[in-house]
Amino acid sequence: MTTNVEAVANAPSDSLRSRSLAALTWRRLFQQRNAIVGMAILLFLTLVAIFAPLIAPYDPVQSLLGIETLKEREAPCIHVLGCPEDKPQHIMGIDANYRDVFSRIIYGTRVSLFIGFSTIGMAVVVGAIIGAVSGYIGGWVDNVIMRLMDVVLAFPSFLLAIAIITVIGRGLQNALYAIAIVNIPVFARLVRASVLSIKEQEFVSASRALGASAFRLLFVRIFPNALPTLVVQATLSIASAILEAAALSFLGLGAQPPTPEWGTMLGSERNQVFTAPHLVFFPGLAIMLTVLAFNLLGDGVRDAMDPRLAQVAKK
Amino acid sequence: MSKYILRRILLTIPVVLGILVVTFVIARSIPGDPCRSALGERATEAACNAFNARMGLDKPIVVQLGIYMREILLKGDFGESIRYSRPVSQMIIERLPVTLELGFSALFIAILVGVPMGVISAVRRNSAVDVATMVGANIGVSMPVYWLGLMLAYVFAILLKDTPFWLAPTGRLTAGLIPDAFYEVWGLGLTRGTTLYMLADFVSNFVFFNALITGQWDVLVDAFRHMILPAIALSTIPLSIIARITRSSMLDVLGREYVRAARAKGVAENLVILKHALRNALLPVITVIGIQVGTLFAGAVLTETTFGLSGVGRALFDAITGRDFPIIQGFTVVVALGYVIVNLLVDISYAYIDPRIRLR
Numbered sequence: 091m092t093t094n095v096e097a098v099a100n101a102p103s104d105s106l107r108s109r110s111l112a113a114l115t116w117r118r119l120f121q122q123r124n125a126i127v128g129m130a131i132l133l134f135l136t137l138v139a140i141f142a143p144l145i146a147p148y149d150p151v152q153s154l155l156g157i158e159t160l161k162e163r164e165a166p167c168i169h170v171l172g173c174p175e176d177k178p179q180h181i182m183g184i185d186a187n188y189r190d191v192f193s194r195i196i197y198g199t200r201v202s203l204f205i206g207f208s209t210i211g212m213a214v215v216v217g218a219i220i221g222a223v224s225g226y227i228g229g230w231v232d233n234v235i236m237r238l239m240d241v242v243l244a245f246p247s248f249l250l251a252i253a254i255i256t257v258i259g260r261g262l263q264n265a266l267y268a269i270a271i272v273n274i275p276v277f278a279r280l281v282r283a284s285v286l287s288i289k290e291q292e293f294v295s296a297s298r299a300l301g302a303s304a305f306r307l308l309f310v311r312i313f314p315n316a317l318p319t320l321v322v323q324a325t326l327s328i329a330s331a332i333l334e335a336a337a338l339s340f341l342g343l344g345a346q347p348p349t350p351e352w353g354t355m356l357g358s359e360r361n362q363v364f365t366a367p368h369l370v371f372f373p374g375l376a377i378m379l380t381v382l383a384f385n386l387l388g389d390g391v392r393d394a395m396d397p398r399l400a401q402v403a404k405k
Numbered sequence: 406m407s408k409y410i411l412r413r414i415l416l417t418i419p420v421v422l423g424i425l426v427v428t429f430v431i432a433r434s435i436p437g438d439p440c441r442s443a444l445g446e447r448a449t450e451a452a453c454n455a456f457n458a459r460m461g462l463d464k465p466i467v468v469q470l471g472i473y474m475r476e477i478l479l480k481g482d483f484g485e486s487i488r489y490s491r492p493v494s495q496m497i498i499e500r501l502p503v504t505l506e507l508g509f510s511a512l513f514i515a516i517l518v519g520v521p522m523g524v525i526s527a528v529r530r531n532s533a534v535d536v537a538t539m540v541g542a543n544i545g546v547s548m549p550v551y552w553l554g555l556m557l558a559y560v561f562a563i564l565l566k567d568t569p570f571w572l573a574p575t576g577r578l579t580a581g582l583i584p585d586a587f588y589e590v591w592g593l594g595l596t597r598g599t600t601l602y603m604l605a606d607f608v609s610n611f612v613f614f615n616a617l618i619t620g621q622w623d624v625l626v627d628a629f630r631h632m633i634l635p636a637i638a639l640s641t642i643p644l645s646i647i648a649r650i651t652r653s654s655m656l657d658v659l660g661r662e663y664v665r666a667a668r669a670k671g672v673a674e675n676l677v678i679l680k681h682a683l684r685n686a687l688l689p690v691i692t693v694i695g696i697q698v699g700t701l702f703a704g705a706v707l708t709e710t711t712f713g714l715s716g717v718g719r720a721l722f723d724a725i726t727g728r729d730f731p732i733i734q735g736f737t738v739v740v741a742l743g744y745v746i747v748n749l750l751v752d753i754s755y756a757y758i759d760p761r762i763r764l765r
């Protein structure tokens with residue numbers, strides 16, 4: 091509690107005006123170097139995803155064979171770096187199907203951001219409901235649900251995702267479900283823990299005494315208090331979800347060609363790394379940048395929401 | 406303490422049984438016909454019936470589950486691979502050492518580099534070294550291991566081709582180099598098929614260990630040159646996490662009263678850092694190392710694929726795509742059990758470090 095007061099007192103232009111926790115957190119977020127860098131990269135990626143058709147010089151799935159004179163898997167040609175002016179410019183080179191790699195990378199941003207948000211969105215919603223119900227009801231229901239979650243967590247998540255895909259089939263959509271499923275237990279546990287600690291507090295008892303329904307207690311009184319931890323975990327989970335989805339595609343289990351997905355691009359050309367390294371280098375770089383953005387933002391959000399940690403980090 | 410450990414072990418029993426059931430259910434839910442997968446698309450109905458009867462696939466599913474649980478729990482028998490017609494346990498003996506060697510090498514690098522980096526970062530807070538370490542750690546956790554693996558392979562196998570730094574991009578040993586097992590070198594005369602022989606076979610499949618105890622130095626060097634790239638690729642994520650946790654834990658400890666007291670009484674700064682601070686700061690680090698073992702396994706599947714190593718991860722992936730139920734079941738159980746054991750050890754070490762946990 092004292093640290094919270096300190097944080098208010100230490101803020102430079104702070105008067106005695108009261109601030110909500112959300113406003114404080116928001117302010118602190120913009121004081122975090124990590125968070126700012128993460129947000130900047132993410133903003134950049136979002137803009138790239140939205141304006142992909144304007145940025146990409148070529149169609150991401152259209153073969154340029156017969157349209158231009160090209161060699162298969164041709165190395166990057168950049169005019170300012172000495173590539174002859176009369177040759178068409180392909181700053182990240184050409185792939186095995188005579189497509190412009192740069193355009194595919196640009197469109198891939200859409201796929202990756204979609205993967206990150208949709209998988210973790212699903213996992214958060216399902217996990218939160220399971221955790222909330224389990225923690226609120228308690229007893230044997232709680233026991234059964236949590237043991238089930240333990241079993242799911244007992245498998246390395248990536249392996250479980252592979253197994254699930256084998257059952258439901260390959261493809262981007264099924265990969266999304268698989269990643270969502272393996273992420274559910276984390277959120278279920280998190281929400282359950284919050285519910286357990288909050289449901290015995292006075293304001294909940296007061297609400298119950300006033301005759302609030304179980305649904306209202308759970309989702310209006312208890313759930314909002316569990317939200318901060320959920321947001322932190324979700325941001326960090328998006329990073330690992332993107333990484334896992336790319337890995338599944340790398341193994342040929344996720345997005346299928348000709349979808350411009352970075353993991354698929356990397357996986358289908360991995361044997362060409364010795365002859366055409368540009369086909370492996372750029373997709374990997376794109377994956378790294380996106381995952382990095384979410385990791386930085388997640389760390390920033392965590393520090394901003396927990397003033398104690400922020401103080402330690404600043405020391 | 407022993408009461409806590411006992412209770413914690415008892416709690417893993419339902420999880421282990423759950424793992425066995427889930428593995429069975431997953432393996433049987435995989436679409437496709439194992440008979441046609443093993444005998445070919447044009448296998449006749451009669452051939453398939455005989456095959457199913459031999460493999461026990463014609464019995465009701467509940468009976469199959471019962472048999473499967475009984476064989477594993479009582480005899481440690483995982484059945485026979487459908488595609489290779491070999492006992493699954495034999496394949497585990499061959500492949501588990503590859504993955505364990507890879508995992509331990511990676512963990513070794515991660516600890517050896519990660520802990521000192523974290524300590525230096527904490528001691529020289531906000532210096533160039535600190536900033537570089539933390540930026541590097543953030544990039545490290547964000548990097549796809551297979552991408553780093555491929556890039557390393559390109560640099561060391563192609564760009565440095567004719568230099569002494571050349572390293573092999575695939576395999577475990579140079580083709581043609583077959584190491585002698587220690588039980589043959591020492592002439593132990595074990596009989597094939599006995600438990601002792603299987604155990605010795607398992608141990609001899611650890612190439613490093615086998616070469617070391619029998620003095621086959623050429624094999625040792627060759628294995629090292631093959632292992633270094635995959636191990637580095639696999640170590641990046643745990644290394645980054647260990648460096649970060651060491652740094653924050655050290656920062657926390659360095660601000661404590663007893664560290665100030667040690668400084669006040671004139672203990673040399675190096676001693677303060679290494680003896681007073683680091684020892685206490687290492688506790689959370691050890692816990693994180695335990696947790697990372699699970700992550701290492703997931704990375705092993707990808708690293709083994711990238712570097713052409715035939716380990717557990719790769720075998721499991723091939724079995725899943727080839728619908729080889731016994732291998733899927735056996736290998737998944739082994740992996741999940743390893744995971745459970747590591748979690749158990751982590752929990753016990755927690756309790757050892759923090760007595761309050763035991764009392765709950």
